[in-house]
Amino acid sequence: MTEATRPSRNEEEVHLFVERMAMAFADVGFPRMAARVLFTVMSADEPLTAAEIGERLGVSAAAVSGAVRYLTQFGMLVREPVKGSRRDRYRVPDNPWYEATITKTGLYKNFIDIAAAGVSALDGTGPGRERVAEMRDFFVFVQEELDSLGERWRARRATR
Numbered sequence: 631m632t633e634a635t636r637p638s639r640n641e642e643e644v645h646l647f648v649e650r651m652a653m654a655f656a657d658v659g660f661p662r663m664a665a666r667v668l669f670t671v672m673s674a675d676e677p678l679t680a681a682e683i684g685e686r687l688g689v690s691a692a693a694v695s696g697a698v699r700y701l702t703q704f705g706m707l708v709r710e711p712v713k714g715s716r717r718d719r720y721r722v723p724d725n726p727w728y729e730a731t732i733t734k735t736g737l738y739k740n741f742i743d744i745a746a747a748g749v750s751a752l753d754g755t756g757p758g759r760e761r762v763a764e765m766r767d768f769f770v771f772v773q774e775e776l777d778s779l780g781e782r783w784r785a786r787r788a789t790r
Contacts, residue, residue, distance in 0.1 A: 644673050648687075663689075667697040668706055668722075677710060677719035725787065738773040742766055 652665035670686050671678055680691040680698060687694070698720055701707040708723045745766035752759035 645686075648673060661697065661700060663693065664697040664700045667694055667720075668701055671707060671720050672722045677721035679712065679717050679719055681717075683720065738769050738776070741769040742773065745769060 648666060648669040651669045652662055655665035655668075656662040666687055667683055670683050674686075678686070680694045683694045683698075684691045698707055698709070702709050702720075705723060707720045709718045709720055711718055745762055748762040749759060749766055752762055
């Protein structure tokens with residue numbers, strides 16, 4: 631597709647997409663500024679600096695810094711240095727949803743380990759021990775299902 635035949639972006643609609651997705655993510659507990667930054671970078675055709683992200687969002691680069699730090703910790707953004715500059719650019723990694731939800735957090739492993747320690751601490755067969763054991767077993771099940779889901783996602787993605 632040549633530059634002349636490529637459909638132009640509707641920046642107003644892109645902005646609306648970014649804000650709607652950010653609100654949807656914020657509604658389930660994701661930090662709103664981090665969500666705004668994530669979907670701004672995701673919708674960009676090239677990596678962006680913090681200043682460029684801030685410009686697109688109408689906020690300062692300083693307001694962006696906490697969000698990019700949060701997103702890079704979870705593998706949702708990748709930071710790359712700009713050659714000959716002290717600036718960095720940010721881009722969305724390949725397959726960020728899988729990376730952030732399954733491989734990076736270790737969330738369920740932590741829950742499993744803590745619950746297993748709780749079961750050991752609650753020696754015996756009382757109701758408290760049973761509830762903690764059921765919680766542990768549930769998180770083991772969820773982790774196994776996520777592992778399986780990840781394998782199926784990788785296979786599906788490879789067919790594209």
